[in-house]
Amino acid sequence: MYLTQPLHKALRECPTRTATVFAGRRHTYAQFADRVARLAAGLRALGMQPGDRVGMLSLNSDRYLEYLYAVLWGGGVINPVNIRWSAQEVAYSLDDCDTRILLVDDAFSAYLPDLRAESRSLRTTVYAGDDETPDGMHGYEALVGDHAPMDDAMRHDDDLAGIFYTGGTTGLPKGVMLSHRNLYSDALGTLAAGYRQPAVVGLHAAPLFHVGGIGLTVQLAARLATHVVIPQFTPEGVLEAVSAEGVGETFLVPTMLKRVVEHRSFSDFDTDSLGCVLYGAAPIDSTLLDRATRALPNADFIQLYGMTELSPVATLLPAWCHKPEGRKAGKLLSAGKPVSTAELRIVDPEGRDVETGTVGEIAVRGPTVMQGYWNKPEQTEAALRDGWMHTGDAGYMDADGFLYVVDRLKDMVISGGENVYSVEVENAILKLPQVSACAVIGIPDEDLGERVHAAIVLKEGASLDFETLSRHCRSLIAGYKCPRSMELRDELPLSAAGKLLKFKLREPYWNARERQVS
């Protein structure tokens, strides 16, 4: 299995089909493959040897896709950099895996002096913006234009394809090593789970540096689809792209979907083409689903659950579970069923299978399980045991084989000796009509060890007092699970990939004190 296979296929099957669309630029598959093979040669000329890491620090663009494929084509290993990180964090990840070449766009050129000062590894920078190439950098278009296309290095199977830094939410980032087989198996397994159209126009609205963006890229490429790219998520950007390019498929997190379907100009755009909305990072609540279904009547909604270490998909909640008869089956709060490539079990702390319906740690085995963490044998050994990736997520499986993710294990609140899964509390709070979003965390409590605390974002113009919240929750869930305190906020802290960053909510309460991880 080789991730470059779709380019070879497209050259023979559909060379004139549009491969990338970005900001008015369009390239056919023949042009895309040619640019990829030239850029690969250019990167080789800059010193990239087989297996060498090459980074990119950039908003989404067609060049981001060219970078991904050019590094692989030239035999290198991609290291897509988290655009939300500080220069210090980026430097750590570059140095950790000895990334010497970095591509940077206009949005991040200003970081370069700091980055050069912080990083020991960084030697060569490529300017992937549209202005004149700054001094001391190589020009992207010159690299493409000045080099003849090289042959595909044909790395494959267990050859390393990418290092994806993750875990910035707790401790030092870890470099997740994914092979060609890992990422390609993921796309095939996810597509094989069914319900998908063969050839589509796909939209990259979520960040391409994130493994979800890479996953969508490989899934689209496996169908020789057209990649429409916007620099970063905005509801207008999504609506304009869908309407202008007839986008059939995209990936959003629920908060993004909400902003799209609630956008005041929504009805000015033609969104009939949108046949499939993949979403992840969180389940979709009924209110949002109702609204989204009315707004996008042609769209199938499909949830994907996974993590970087799983390349990334483990389970898929199919479209029918989002439709009236499926919703009656009550699977909407689940993360769906394991895809063909994922064997999934729920284990207790000793690694034994728990009973159906019992909460434990989610563990996954199969061809998408990462090779390990770069240069971190101990953490690799802790996560990978007998081929099983221990996800650190808590969940249970119902009798129909549907997975329910109840929490990150580290997000579980232990209050008065009882385990409280924040998702259950959040679902109760979300039923209040005043609430737009919420997050439940544990904060220090002298009596209980931790107490349940709710951070809440209200709808415009709404108000909520603690008494109302408390009464509402007690009507739905056990007393020990109900919030003992609350804070009202303008917004919740989200990662670039749209994941809620609970550690940021916890920080002010726990200070420098190390929180005990259960």
Next chain:
Amino acid sequence: MYLTQPLHKALRECPTRTATVFAGRRHTYAQFADRVARLAAGLRALGMQPGDRVGMLSLNSDRYLEYLYAVLWGGGVINPVNIRWSAQEVAYSLDDCDTRILLVDDAFSAYLPDLRAESRSLRTTVYAGDDETPDGMHGYEALVGDHAPMDDAMRHDDDLAGIFYTGGTTGLPKGVMLSHRNLYSDALGTLAAGYRQPAVVGLHAAPLFHVGGIGLTVQLAARLATHVVIPQFTPEGVLEAVSAEGVGETFLVPTMLKRVVEHRSFSDFDTDSLGCVLYGAAPIDSTLLDRATRALPNADFIQLYGMTELSPVATLLPAWCHKPEGRKAGKLLSAGKPVSTAELRIVDPEGRDVETGTVGEIAVRGPTVMQGYWNKPEQTEAALRDGWMHTGDAGYMDADGFLYVVDRLKDMVISGGENVYSVEVENAILKLPQVSACAVIGIPDEDLGERVHAAIVLKEGASLDFETLSRHCRSLIAGYKCPRSMELRDELPLSAAGKLLKFKLREPYWNARERQVS
């Protein structure tokens, strides 16, 4: 990638789902996995070591599926034996790859004395029938019952999974070596090509020893589907199984499909559940498709083209090409587009790509390409060049990326120095309302080297003279392609997999004389 993964998944996701249905016997996935793990232990007790080949000579049954998975679970390599072969041919294939253990059902027990006499390798036989175990054989149910379930040997990826003997139509059979990754990639790539339902009841009507039967098995297993098995194809057997078990998906060759939909009791059966008919070995003609569409209005028709050496699928003709708007696009005579896992090119005898629309040899690269022919380095080298499997099939690709298979290269007729592709002539002949089936071959001709000859099966009660045939063909195709002679036959010789055996038609004309292969 490990072919046993679906069993592990089913044990956790759907242990009570029906795994196999055969002749009134039903086993859940929990029972099936238990029997597989016990049979694996039994085979180990009979001497099967990791990597050892184990054969089965049997009609289809639930035990055939248990055999396939038990050998893999126990770390062995399957060698499913062609049930149409003579004892001598079977012995050749057993001895070629040193197969010492053979499972045999009632239908083939009578062959055993001859087989034992012919084969040097064969040591241990297992009786997989339902009567009393004959002397000198081990009983299948005793092997299952007497052994505790063993742990999965977890062979995977490049580990050899099966040896499939092929090529009996010309020269000595060759053992095609397929790995766990080959067969699993094939299923994922074929499913990823879209249009398929996630969980189904599948019917094995075509022989399980054939790679097409194995391919369907892996595709169904990847979706944790129910396998309904009939001993061998009969139209009544298919109709009864579909109606009794609510079969959603099956694989047939067009001649089988024809017999099903033309069956006089067709309307007595409820076939509404049949949502997907996969077919292969030959394109479907419009007359049959019309008839089948009327008979099975809920069914999508999907053509698969491939060969054993490709695990086996290379291209897929999607359902829409079989529907009115797709048929207008004129792709019905094509074999479809390459699946995600298959990179396909058309090459000239020097291995260079030919122009779009030009006939050449079909070559395929990707994760489904076999590891080679067992113990045949020269033939392996001839077939596999730079990772490309040279199929020996002639075809061309149109501008939309659809493949048209015009002939086996060795079936091409060279008449008066012109290449005549028999498929083109056959398609012309099939337009005659009198004709039920036909095959075109080259036979010796003093002037032309070879001349075009048609073997024709007429519809019941129809008649046809050569003058009518000749006039009809000349109105459709060039003169040099038209048959110079014809024979009327009651039926055409077919292989167990439903493939036309042209060498049997050629035999009487070419006698012992070695036909020059172009």
